[in-house]
C-alpha cells in the first residue's frame with residue numbers, strides 16, 4: 411500500500427476512534443473510555459545516554475521499545491536546566507520568566523495559583539489525578555502539586571523501586587474503585603546524583619577505559635564515588651539510568667496486565683540532563699550545553715499516534731502539555747506558551763508554527779541568562795544591567811560547543827540577537843508579573859518550618 415494511503419487510513423481510523431471514545435464516555439455508569447495518561451519524568455536524564463538517541467550502551471531498552479510503538483522526538487529541549495524551573499515550565503506550558511519559579515532556594519519560589527497546571531486541566535475535565543514525587547521541589551508547599559487529587563511526596567531522592575511499588579498501588583487502587591480516566595505522574599530521581607545504582611545495574615556498564623579527571627578538579631562530596639576516573643562516573647550514571655528504566659518497565663507491565671496499555675497515553679521525558687565533565691563541568695543548572703539541554707521525549711498511544719515515528723523537528727518541554735491535552739481532547743490553558751505537536755505526529759506539519767527556535771533560561775549560579783537555540787546556532791545573553799552575549803556556538807560546525815564565537819560576531823548580528831532575547835524575556839516577565847500581581851502567596855510560617863525540619867531551607871539543590 412502507498413504510504414500516503416496508509417497515513418490516510420490511519421487518520422480516518424483515529425478520527426473514528428475519537429468519535430467512538432466520545433460517544434461511549436460515561437455511558438450507563440461504565441468506565442469513562444477516554445484515554446488515561448501516564449507521565450513519567452526521569453530527573454537528570456540526558457538524551458544522548460540512551461540507545462534510542464544513538465548511545466552505544468543499552469541503558470534503557472524499554473524506551474527503544476516504546477519508541478517502536480509510538481513516537482520519539484529526537485530534538486526535545488528543556489526550558490531550564492534544573493528541576494524547579496523546568497518542571498514548572500513542563501506542568502504549565504510557560505517559560506520561566508512567565509511562571510517566575512526561578513530561584514533554586516526552596517523558600518523563594520511558589521508556583522502561583524493563577525498558573526494552570528496539566529493536573530488542573532485534567533481534573534477539570536473529570537480525570538482522577540495522582541502524583542508521585544521524589545524531588546523536594548515538586549511539592550505541595552511550592553505549588554507544583556496543584557490539581558492533583560492525590561499527591562504522594564516520597565522522601566527526596568527515594569529509590570526507584572519504592573516509587574514504582576507505590577505508583578503501582580495507586581494504579582491498582584484507581585482501577586478497582588474509579589470510573590474516571592486516570593492521570594498518573596511518576597517522577598524518578600535516578601540518575602540524579604549521588605550515583606549509587608544497585609550493583610547488578612552498575613555491573614552492566616563497567617569499563618576498562620581510563621580517563622582521569624583533571625588533576626585540579628575537586629570532586630564535590632555529594633558526587634564522590636571514590637574514583638578519579640571519568641569512565642567510572644559515566645558507568646555509575648548509566649547504571650542509574652538502567653535502574654530507573656527497569657522500574658518504569660514494571661509500571662508499564664502492570665498497565666499491560668490491567669489491559670490498559672492500548673488506552674493509555676504514555677509520555678516519558680526528563681526535566682534536564684547532566685554534564686559529565688565535558689569542558690570540565692559537572693552537574694546541571696549552570697549552563698545550556700547540549701548535555702543538559704537535550705532531553706528524551708517519547709509518546710505512545712496506539713489509537714492516536716502512528717507507531718515507530720522519529721521526529722527531527724526541534725521541540726520544547728512547554729509543548730508537551732498542549733500536545734497531551736490535544737491528544738486527550740481537553741482544551742489547553744489560555745496561558746500556554748507552547749504548542750501542540752499533534753500535527754507533527756500525524757504528519758500534517760514538518761515543523762512547529764514557531765519553527766526551530768528553542769528558549770531556555772537560567773537565573774541561578776550567575777547573572778540571569780537567556781538562551782536561543784536554532785538548528786544553526788546557540789546564543790546565550792545576560793539580560794540584567796547592560797545585556798551582553800556571553801556565548802555563541804555554530805552548532806553544525808561545532809556540535810560539541812568547544813569554540814565560543816561570541817566575540818567574533820559582527821556587531822550588527824550580535825546586537826540583533828541581544829535585542830531579540832532581551833525583548834523576548836521582557837514580554838514573558840510582563841505577562842508573568844500581571845498574573846502574579848493578582849496573588850501574593852509567600853510560604854507560610856508552617857511550611858517554612860516544615861522545609862527547615864527537612865533541612866532544605868536555603869539549601870541549593
Ligand SMILES: [Zn+2]
Nearest residue numbers: 453454493681
Ligand atoms: Zn531535576
